[in-house]
Amino acid sequence: MPNPIKAVVFDVGNVLYHWDPRFLYERLIDDDQALAAFLRDVVTHEWHFQHDAGRAFAETSAELIALYPEHESLIAAWGPRFNESIGGPVPGMAEIVRELDSAGVPLYAITNFSGEFWPPFRATAPELFDRFRDVVVSGDEKLVKPDPAIYALALRRFGLGAREAVFVDDNAANVAAADVAGFRAVHFSDAAAFRAELVRLGLLASA
Numbered sequence: 001m002p003n004p005i006k007a008v009v010f011d012v013g014n015v016l017y018h019w020d021p022r023f024l025y026e027r028l029i030d031d032d033q034a035l036a037a038f039l040r041d042v043v044t045h046e047w048h049f050q051h052d053a054g055r056a057f058a059e060t061s062a063e064l065i066a067l068y069p070e071h072e073s074l075i076a077a078w079g080p081r082f083n084e085s086i087g088g089p090v091p092g093m094a095e096i097v098r099e100l101d102s103a104g105v106p107l108y109a110i111t112n113f114s115g116e117f118w119p120p121f122r123a124t125a126p127e128l129f130d131r132f133r134d135v136v137v138s139g140d141e142k143l144v145k146p147d148p149a150i151y152a153l154a155l156r157r158f159g160l161g162a163r164e165a166v167f168v169d170d171n172a173a174n175v176a177a178a179d180v181a182g183f184r185a186v187h188f189s190d191a192a193a194f195r196a197e198l199v200r201l202g203l204l205a206s207a
Contacts, residue, residue: 005164005166006106006160006164007105007106008105009154009158009166009168010097010168011110011111011145011167011168012111013111013112013170015170016089016128017090017125018089020087021039021045023086025038028077043075043078047060049112052112052138053138053139054138054139061075061078091191092190092191096194096198101131103203108132108154108158109132109134110145110151111136111138112138112144113138115140117139118137122135136150136153136157145177146171148180148181151181152181163182166183166185166186166197167185168188169187170189172187
């Protein structure tokens, strides 16, 4: 018999909250072509991924400004205005978190997130994140999804065994790695589909 599911483990970006560097920089760059070029060539997802891996913004920004001195003020804005790159909550997901918590299901998260940027963001949503028993933040651990080590760390910290937790993420590579690591992994598309999966697994009652 399969192990009973004891917990739900969430990704944060684009599962609980929309995230895109464009949300910030479309406020700072009026020209659409200039905005597209800046996001393609300067403040890229690959550059930001260094923060998720544990590098300090002071270091990465200095390196990038040295390469693109004409964009110094825009690059420097990334750190202090990072929360503006986070859009609103993904529709329906906060309700799922509240329902699971009310049902007594332990909630956790594994997020690729800068250790510097996480506390200011978390502080914007205590009603949601206070429901989580623990959050593994990649920048604090210097481990990033889909590295198998971050999933192993999470299982140890959460006190969970193989197939005892559902893990949901919007990134297919992260989902595949979580499945290999011992989670029941779900590729996130929207709240309705995820809710249907939770009902199928017996974690939520059908509507």
